Structures are given as C-alpha cells and as structure tokens.
Amino acid sequence: MAETNVFALAHKALMSAQIDEKIALTHNLHALNLSQKLDYNQEFAVEKILNPGRPNKPKLAKFADMPARDNSDIGFIASIHAICHIEFNAINLALDAAYRFQNMPDKFYQDWIKVAFEESKHFSMLNNYLLELGYQYGDFAGHNGLWKMTTDTDYDVLARMALVPRVLEAKGLDATPKIQKRFRSSKFSKMVGILDVIFADEIGHVKIGNSWFHYLCQQRNIEPLITFDALVQKHIGSNLRGPFNIEARKLADFSAQELDYLQNI
Numbered sequence: 369m370a371e372t373n374v375f376a377l378a379h380k381a382l383m384s385a386q387i388d389e390k391i392a393l394t395h396n397l398h399a400l401n402l403s404q405k406l407d408y409n410q411e412f413a414v415e416k417i418l419n420p421g422r423p424n425k426p427k428l429a430k431f432a433d434m435p436a437r438d439n440s441d442i443g444f445i446a447s448i449h450a451i452c453h454i455e456f457n458a459i460n461l462a463l464d465a466a467y468r469f470q471n472m473p474d475k476f477y478q479d480w481i482k483v484a485f486e487e488s489k490h491f492s493m494l495n496n497y498l499l500e501l502g503y504q505y506g507d508f509a510g511h512n513g514l515w516k517m518t519t520d521t522d523y524d525v526l527a528r529m530a531l532v533p534r535v536l537e538a539k540g541l542d543a544t545p546k547i548q549k550r551f552r553s554s555k556f557s558k559m560v561g562i563l564d565v566i567f568a569d570e571i572g573h574v575k576i577g578n579s580w581f582h583y584l585c586q587q588r589n590i591e592p593l594i595t596f597d598a599l600v601q602k603h604i605g606s607n608l609r610g611p612f613n614i615e616a617r618k619l620a621d622f623s624a625q626e627l628d629y630l631q632n633i
C-alpha cells in the first residue's frame with residue numbers, strides 16, 4: 369500500500385540526495401496534500417539531521433570563500449547560483465519543519481508542504497535559467513548557513529518558527545528589490561521576473577512563519593516580542609541588521625510593534 373504517513377514522506381524527500389528525485393518526492397507530497405490523502409496521526413522517529421539529502425556538488429564552503437559576485441558575466445551567474453542554492457536549501461528547510469515537529473495541528477504540515485513545493489518551483493526556475501546559460505546547480509561553491517540555523521533550532525518548533533522564516537527568509541524580502549535592481553540593468557534581466565515570482569511566494573512563507581510563531585506564543589502564554597528578542601540574542605546576536613523592507617514585512621504580517629523593534633536594534 370502506498371505510504372501516507374506525512375512524516376515518513378517528508379523525511380524521505382528531505383533525505384533524498386538526488387535533485388530530480390527530491391523534486392519529484394516533494395511534488396508527490398504536495399499532490400497528496402492537496403487531495404487530502406495524508407495521514408498526520410502516525411508517529412515517525414525524529415532524529416538530528418546534520419546532513420540532509422543534497423548532491424555532492426555544490427561543495428560547501430565558508431562565506432568568505434564564496435565566488436565573487438561582481439559585475440562580470442561570471443559574477444552575475446555566481447549570484448544566480450547563490451540564489452539557486454538558497455532555494456535548494458529552502459526545500460530541505462520546509463520539509464524538515466513538516467517532518468520534525470509532530471505535535472502540531474494538521475494545518476502546520478499543510479502549510480510547510482506547500483512551502484516545500486513552492487521552494488522546489490523556485491529552485492527549478494533558477495536551475496533552468498542556469499542551464500540556459502550553460503551552467504547548472506553545483507558549478508559554484510555554496511555555504512551552509514541556512515541549514516546550520518535549521519539544526520540550531522531543531523530543539524523547539526517555536527525557535528524554528530521565530531528564526532528561520534521570520535529572520536532568514538524575511539532577509540530575502542529585504543534583499544530582493546536591491547538584487548532586482550542590479551539584474552535589471554544587466555544582460556541577465558530575466559532574473560527580475562523570476563525574482564518577482566519568488567518574492568510574492570516568499571511573502572506567503574514568512575506569513576506562515578509569523579502565524580505559527582504567534583500561535584505557539586499564545587499556546588504557551590508567553591509574550592511574542594520578549595520571546596523573539598531572547599531567541600535573537602541566543603542564536604543571532606548583533607547579526608540581525610537592517611535595512612528592512614518594511615512594506616514587504618507588513619504584507620507578511622509583521623506587527624507595527626515588531627517592525628518598531630527591528631528598526632531599533
């Protein structure tokens with residue numbers, strides 16, 4: 369009989385190291401989600417995952433060893449690759465949320481499966497563009513920052529919701545208009561349209577993170593801003609810096625109080 373356990377299926381897609389297979393498994397999970405064929409009530413063993421499924425390339429390197437993203441053709445292509453790498457990691461990140469935190473309402477899994485599907489769509493758009501340019505995902509080094517924050521917050525769904533969608537993904541909202549501006553005046557202006565699609569979806573992802581963060585704060589009867597501040601101090605410190613894209617963050621449901629906090633840190 370076909371597997372319907374949502375946690376087993378999310379785990380399988382998460383651990384798949386082959387790009388095409390991971391995307392196919394993510395699409396399958398999304399299709400089962402839409403047709404309401406998933407079972408959210410069977411448990412599945414939860415383990416720490418230091419290395420999720422990913423291909424041998426890109427080689428993981430330190431931020432300082434990333435390829436230069438200057439205004440040469442190769443600099444622009446390295447930038448496209450860097451965004452493609454973020455999207456690949458974002459698939460794993462969403463699948464990990466759906467697999468790991470097994471005591472949440474059904475809607476939580478439905479939300480994160482939708483996110484994983486949209487991230488796989490973003491990854492494919494960027495990888496297809498790289499292919500068009502004669503390159504592919506894996507041709508440049510990539511960093512492990514997104515996954516590191518995922519493992520750092522695997523101890524609590526509240527920490528995960530506070531810091532991955534609301535900090536790391538929201539950083540993408542802050543950065544996108546500037547990145548689009550750079551691409552607009554280059555011969556790689558096709559990226560502007562791709563980034564429009566990604567930006568619109570990412571507002572939805574940050575919104576999902578915000579809604580679950582506030583749900584958990586309410587459930588635990590703790591004050592959201594104090595909780596967020598404590599988690600930022602614990603995991604990020606002074607690295608949470610602006611400028612912030614206030615308009616986009618408003619669309620993603622950051623409250624006036626939260627935006628005020630961000631602008632004063």
Ligand SMILES: [Fe+2]
Nearest residue numbers: 455458487490
């Ligand atoms: Fe994305």
